[in-house]
Amino acid sequence: MxxxxxxxxxxxxxxxxxxxxxxxxxxxxxxxxxxxxxxxxxxxxxxxxxxxxxxxxxxxxxxxxxxxxxxxxxxxxxxxxxxxxxxxxxxxxxxxxxxxxxxxxxxxxxxxxxxxxxxxxxxxxxxxxxxxxxxxxxxxxxxxxxxxxxxxxxxxxxxxxxxxxxxxxxxxxxxxxxxxxxxxxxxxxxxxxxxxxxxxxxxxxxxxxxxxxxxxxxxxxxxxxxxxxxxxxxxxxxxxxxxxxxxxxxxxxxxxxxxxxxxxxxxxxxxxxxxxxxxxxxxxxxxxxxxxxxxxxxxxxxxxxxxxxxxxxxxxxxxxxxxxxxxxxxxxxxxxxxxxxxxxxxxxxxxxxxxxxxxxxxxxxxxxxxEQRIKFTESGSNEIVLDSLKITAPRATVRLKEKKAVVKEGERVLITSEPGIDRTLLFRAIAGLWPWGAGTVSLPPDTNILFMPRLPYFPPGTLREAMSYPVGKDGFSDEELISALHDLGLTRLETMLDFHTRWDRELSDDEQQSLAFARLKLHKPSWVVIDEALDGMEDDAYQRVTAVLRDHLAKSTVVHIGREDKNDHVFAKILHFVSDPSGHGLEEEQLEGV
CATH class of the missing domain: 1.20.1560.10 (ABC transporter type 1, transmembrane domain)
Incomplete structure (x- = not known):
């Protein structure tokens, strides 16, 4: 007390x-x-x-x-x-x-x-x-x-x-x-x-x-x-x-x-x-x-x-x-x-x-x-470990159904949930942004992990800068940038590398998601955690993304938090995010301190 x-x-x-x-x-x-x-x-x-x-x-x-x-x-x-x-x-x-x-x-x-x-x-x-x-x-x-x-x-x-x-x-x-x-x-x-x-x-x-x-x-x-x-x-x-x-x-x-x-x-x-x-x-x-x-x-x-x-x-x-x-x-x-x-x-x-x-x-x-409740540590080996993870939401508590979930190097894992559960809370908890709850989140030591939010972010500037973010406009060659655009079905943008605009307004929702995965292909992270970015994509765009994950990021470990009906045999392991009836939500005073 x-x-x-x-x-x-x-x-x-x-x-x-x-x-x-x-x-x-x-x-x-x-x-x-x-x-x-x-x-x-x-x-x-x-x-x-x-x-x-x-x-x-x-x-x-x-x-x-x-x-x-x-x-x-x-x-x-x-x-x-x-x-x-x-x-x-x-x-x-x-x-x-x-x-x-x-x-x-x-x-x-x-x-x-x-x-x-x-x-x-x-x-x-x-x-x-x-x-x-x-x-x-x-x-x-x-x-x-x-x-x-x-x-x-x-x-x-x-x-x-x-x-x-x-x-x-x-x-x-x-x-x-x-x-x-x-x-x-x-x-x-x-x-x-x-x-x-x-x-x-x-x-x-x-x-x-x-x-x-x-x-x-x-x-x-x-x-x-x-x-x-x-x-x-x-x-x-x-x-x-x-x-x-x-x-x-x-x-x-x-x-x-x-x-x-x-x-x-x-x-x-x-x-x-x-x-x-x-x-x-x-x-x-x-x-x-x-x-x-x-x-x-x-x-x-x-x-x-x-x-x-x-x-x-x-x-x-x-x-x-x-x-x-x-x-x-x-x-x-x-x-x-x-x-x-x-x-x-x-x-x-x-x-x-x-x-x-x-x-x-x-x-x-x-x-x-x-005030932190979830314990964030480095895993002893090259894996993500979610041990007895519970997350306290504003009005409820949610948890992983699996008591100890281990994501090993190279695996493709889908984390799905019951209807009505805010899956973004799990994404934020794994990223260390949401501290409320219990259990342990262990991430690989000194590993290149890229977290992809549900809504992609592109800084104002040229397309080159948007794709290279956050390493700077000189991080990749023109050939690499154009190849990434081609693989994700964005060939109409290949001549616009130095065009300056607000790309969140210039592109459709599917094009924005595809551009985010083009950026993912360029950076080639060892570990990727994705928050529902695949769920709303059209079939053609979805197939191009999964092809990039299969062909160009074959050695990357991918964790997708989203719907099970979008699996399409891409993810071999499925974890479940469920409500915890014994839990309680954050009080107003606690929520202000997040």
Whole structure:
């Protein structure tokens, strides 16, 4: 019972979002880039941006100091001094312009490299052997991985660059201008109702208090944006998946005249997305009251703060303008959190989705090793051994009628079943994709085994690539490819080796199966396990396939899981897949953890 409870807990943790704190999520991202090939270039780019920001901040300090002689020349109506200061301004502005252009280029290149490193890592982790299949059966987090791999990776890379460099720039500006502002307000004495007192650097403290209050209110009002953004992205991915599903099956939908029903189903996804967006809009509107309110007050706030020193005669008009500029720079740096709270919430939501996806992908290996029931081993000799094999299906248990089934090298074996039994479960169990059940599956050691699913897969590309998959387009010569097509009755394709298309749409069902067996002939595996691929073939195509198995793959061991009426004396041994009345089906919590 305790073991069952542990299994449920493990499955649930992977089926949903992996919960982790911000530091843990940042550590995951840091690990990704530390082992990434783009690491060194990223470090150089970040150092380059850091250097540019330092020089830019120094230029902005000079520009702030320029305010004093410029505005003083205006107040004195000193035209020659005014012209001199304009020339100084154009010199400083020219340098800052070059720096801004260089920083923009580095920002965009950093975005590019961040996305490259993150996307390649996520795709690499996802496409580790059998991980993608396991994840697809791991509950909500395994649905629509394309959203995580494409859109979320892009969004996180771009926002991390913008927010990271923005925070760096704000921090350096704060350090640069806080001393300027302190100088303007040092030594000033307040006289209030006969009392005199001084607050060293009071303008600095005023800017800190002003920005801190705005940041606190922004966090208080806008913290729920993190959850709302995460929910919105989830709903977006669900709608996108529904649209892709309808597009993939539009021929069948049209034949059934099911457009109205699909419209209704997609309507539910649209309604769900709109509801999530409405919550987001409400939260953003509430946050705008804070950010915009402080934005309007900021127009007069620095003047009000500097006014006592100016009216006391301790500042010239140029000094007042410089003090206002310094206050705004300090305030803007401190207010970075307020200005970017919505973006930070969006970034946090995207960070959670990306890191939870990566953790869930990696957790599939651990989870399946913990929850696995069928034991997978290497056989001691060159044979497949299915010993006391039971497979737990979603609503029942099925088993091999033969207690210990042995498939020896060179044999042709048919595994058939009672009506209504999902034979694909046995195929997946032998391939190691379905862990639920009992007994042992032993496969030959270090042997070339090819598993042929019921529906053949052809990658988009040329016919040459489809036939050679997965060894690459140069794996076989033209003569070998054409010979395989000829033997399987696909002579019309012999001139199309370099034609690029989606072959699952270009070919009929029989032609697709025949092409899959042409690929089988080319690869010549020592062992072949076939899932019902022969059952639906027309007689001519079936005879060509059996001829290939007999003449060209005579030394290969072939196991076909399918109907007994398609045997035609091809398979000498027959095994039986039957229901197990004493068994029980998977519970919902267990099924999510497959």
């Amino acid at each position: 305790a073991e069952k409870k542990q299994n449920r807990s493990t499955a649930t943790s992977v089926a949903g979002e992996v919960e982790a704190g911000l530091l843990s999520q940042l550590r995951v991202i840091g690990d990704i880039y530390w082992i990434s090939p783009v690491r060194n270039r990223l470090i150089l780019m970040i150092l380059g941006v850091f250097s540019i920001i330092i020089v830019t901040s120094a230029g902005q300090v000079l520009l702030n100091r320029w305010n004093v002689p410029f505005y003083d020349s205006l107040s004195r109506r000193d035209f020659p001094a005014f012209i001199d200061q304009l020339m100084v301004f154009f010199g400083i502005a020219s340098v800052l312009l070059v720096l801004n252009v260089a920083q923009t280029w580095l920002n965009q290149m950093t975005r590019l490299k961040l996305r490259e490193g993150l996307t390649r890592d996520l795709v690499g982790e996802w496409l580790q052997p059998r991980r993608a299949f396991k994840l697809s059966n791991s509950g909500p987090i395994g649905v629509n991985p394309d959203q995580r791999l494409h859109e979320d990776a892009r969004h996180l890379s771009e926002m991390s660059t913008d927010l990271g460099f923005g925070l760096l720039q704000a921090s350096i500006l704060l350090i640069s201008f806080i001393g300027v502002l302190w100088t303007f307000s040092s030594g000033f004495v307040f006289n209030v109702y006969g009392y005199s007192f001084s607050i060293p650097g009071y303008m600095v403290w005023a800017a800190i208090i002003y920005a801190a209050s705005a940041s606190w209110l922004s966090w208080l009002v806008g913290r729920k944006l993190i959850k709302f953004n995460a929910d919105r992205y989830q709903k977006e991915s669900e709608l996108r998946f529904s649209l892709m599903r309808v597009n993939e099956h539009i021929d069948a939908i049209s034949l059934y005249r099911g457009e109205a029903d699909e419209n209704r189903r997609i309507g539910f996804d649209i309604d769900s997305l709109l509801a999530a967006i409405r919550l987001l809009v409400t939260a953003l509107t509430q946050l705008t009251w804070v950010t915009s309110g402080y934005g309007w007050i900021t127009i007069v706030a620095p003047i009000l703060v500097a006014a006592p020193v100016y009216f006391a005669g301790n500042l010239s008009f140029g000094g007042l303008m410089a003090a206002i500029g310094a206050f705004n720079q300090v305030h803007d740096a401190l207010k970075w959190f307020v200005n970017n709270f919505g973006a930070i919430a969006d970034w946090r939501a995207t960070l959670l989705r990306v890191t939870s996806f990566r953790q869930a992908v990696q957790a599939t290996d651990v989870r399946n090793s913990v």
